Amino acid sequence: MNLKIQQFVIIITSLLFASCRDTPTILSQIDAKHLVIDSTFVGIDSIEIFVAPYRERVNQTLDSTLAYAPTTLTKTDGEYNTSAGNLMADIILEEASPIFKSRTGKDIDFVLMNHGGIRSTISKGKVSARTAYEVMPFENSIVVVELTGKSVLEMIDFLVHSKRAHPIAGMQIVLDANNSLASLKIQGETFDVNKNYFVATSNYLVTGGDNMGFFKELIGTTDTDYLIRNAMIDYFAKVDTINSPVDDRFYKQQ
Template sequence: MDLKNQHFVIIITLLMFLGCKESPTSLKNIEGQRIQINYATPPNDSIDQIIAPYRNRINQVLDSPLAYSPKVISKTDGILNTTAGNFIADIILEEVNPIFAARTGKKIDFVLLNLGGIRSAISQGNVTTRTAYEVMPFENKVVIAEMDGKGVRAMVSFLIRSSQAHPIAGLQIIMDQDKVLQAVNIQGKPFDENRTYFVATSDYLVNGGDKMTFFKDHISLTDSDYLIRNAMIDYFKKVDTLKAVVDDRFVQIN
């Protein structure tokens, strides 16, 4: 092949190579639309078939009876303490105390939770795991705050001023008709301002939630690694019939 033909072949080859090279792509525009998904949206059969076994198993676990409630347990059936508040606070004291004792050799003195954390009543009838999720849907853990006498007194003053039936257990507050404090008893003994107390509460409250800023002055803090909801579920598994009453743990006398 002479030189002229060689040049011709090279040129043709280059043209073919350049012609086969992909042109660079660039984004021209972006379009989107909002697709609303609600109960009116028809299900996708193929997807539904995939998730059905998992959904059925979850529903089976959530709805299997664990205990029985002979009446409605509500957070609105009392003024200063309620059946739901008392019930949940008592559960925390019973379920978390062994954990705290095993880790520290000490006992929880009393429990303080917040009324707003209770999101549903416990209906009369079977009590299930789903019940616990409805009552306590948040991922709040139980923590134990060590408080000095000054901090406990600030806590009691807050409860008197709040006019809400915040759940308590192991603690009794008695005030007169003018909301003047008459007595504070902890585990059946008069409050001693010269000692410290261990208070079981939630991680939300110990960080100042629901305006409970007195917890910021805690001396020590122990994380139980135990969700309030899980404590409820474990308690449901242990008992046959739930018992909850409005009692004298927070009262106003004439």
């Protein structure tokens, strides 16, 4: 009798185990439907009502005036440096320097960004958080890399021959009439090829963006965990008026 009970239990257990096993799922069909979303699209009232307060709050935050620009700043108003480019580079130098200093005890020597990273002008008038999102819509963060003097010279050669006003701060590049390097100063001091320099830039450029190959030779990297856009917003919030003229940080002698 006991043997029959054991056999019964084994059979039932086996059946239950078999029924609990996962059966493979096989995709048998994919259906697709084309939905046109244009000016004729009608929103769903219930969703619109639900989203409205959140949309209102976001717009209020983005559009609140943080500062004022007395003139329009663009990335096309100079040959070697521009008003918008200078502003972005200066902001990164000012806002990221205390973070890098607190983490490493060292100073950022200069900043290099890319001309194409500036996606909008800053129009004359009020400047808001939305302005920062328009200028820098990407989730790029500020990274500080250590480069040798040799790599910095490769960087300068790239800037000279790129024919684009890539934003820089903390350094001055002067070309002679033949487009050769006449002078290079970093933080007001003559460049020293035997010295290493700390360069603030974006994580996009460090990973090979815009063909800036000299970053491949970096010695070390410090990620500030600070979005460029957030640095812009923080800067706008603490200044009253934004002034960023085209200057002599990069120019050609006549």
